[in-house]
Amino acid sequence: MxxxxxxxxxxxxxxxxxxxxxxxxxxxxxxxxxxxxxxxxxxxxxxxxxxxxxxxxxxxxxxxxxxxxxxxxxxxxxxxxxxxxxxxxxxxxxxxxxxxxxxxxxxxxxxxxxxxxxxxxxxxxxxxxxxxxxxxxxxxxxxxxxxxxxxxxxxxxxQPAAAPQVIHHGSLRIDAGARIATVDGEPVDLTRKEFDLLHLLASQPGTVIPRRQIMAQVWDDAWSPNGRTVDTHVSTLRGKLGSSKWINTVRGVGFRLGHP
Structure with missing residues (x-):
């Protein structure tokens, strides 16, 4: 054979x-x-x-x-x-x-x-x-x-062990290792899911992240077109970051990190 x-x-x-x-x-x-x-x-x-x-x-x-x-x-x-x-x-x-x-x-x-x-x-x-x-x-x-x-x-x-990733986006700083986000040097009080959502968006700046992917990656859950979980957390995040322009909505698709 x-x-x-x-x-x-x-x-x-x-x-x-x-x-x-x-x-x-x-x-x-x-x-x-x-x-x-x-x-x-x-x-x-x-x-x-x-x-x-x-x-x-x-x-x-x-x-x-x-x-x-x-x-x-x-x-x-x-x-x-x-x-x-x-x-x-x-x-x-x-x-x-x-x-x-x-x-x-x-x-x-x-x-x-x-x-x-x-x-x-x-x-x-x-x-x-x-x-x-x-x-x-x-x-x-x-x-x-x-x-x-x-x-x-x-x-x-x-390869040497990588240091914890720190993302800078304008005045926004996200330390993935310490799980701390700051705007203009001031810490932003975020829940675990809010931080995960913000980090996901910031890790792909300029890229529209579909709702389906956000639900799978942040909530370990299947996406439902009628669910409002992502939208609710985005709204809360905008308020905590101090501007609605930090997160842009792409209607019918998802969200991406913006520039206030």
């Missing part, structure tokens, strides 16, 4: 054209370092195809990784904080994978490897520009994935 042929995990459309079960990854020819600083490396697999996710999880577990999987962008935004590495499919049912990648990269340095059937040069460029550390096109060999994981984690291990 051709070993290369059975060592492939293909795009969803190709897999569904066959009645064969998902192929288990072939054992690697080397032993990757599947440990982090506090035990097994925790890998979050974001994959909508249950069979593909199961095959990938089993292969990673055999290599000593700690694994879990989710099937939506909202779950990825919620659960990435508890992981050391993200394997991200771009074709998600609720959010565009590139937007998920950008949103996570804006608030986290977690290594991200995009695994997708989108294989054009433009797709690769967009994926890397969105914040992916590496880009792997389906179908791919499991050995190659392991090698890419090790290469990405090797680069991460060689």
């Amino acid at each position: 051709n070993l290369q042929a059975v060592d492939l995990l293909g795009p969803r459309s190709e897999r569904h054209q066959s009645n064969r079960p998902a192929v288990a990854p072939a054992p690697p020819t080397f032993a990757p370092q599947a440990t982090g600083s506090e035990g097994p490396l925790r890998v979050l697999v974001v994959e909508t195809d249950a069979r593909a996710a199961d095959t990938l999880l089993k292969g990673l577990v055999r290599q000593g990784y700690g694994t879990r999987s989710v099937a939506t962008g909202a779950e990825a935004l919620r659960d990435h904080r508890d992981s050391d590495l993200l394997l991200l499919d771009l074709d998600l049912p609720d959010l565009d994978g590139l937007e998920v990648c950008r949103a996570i990269r804006a608030v986290s340095d977690i290594p991200i490897i995009t695994i997708t059937a989108r294989g054009s040069e433009l797709d690769r460029v967009l994926g890397l520009q969105a914040g992916s550390d590496d880009y792997l096109v389906k179908p791919y060999g499991f050995r190659e994935l392991l090698a890419r994981i090790e290469a990405v984690m090797r680069r991460v291990r060689s």
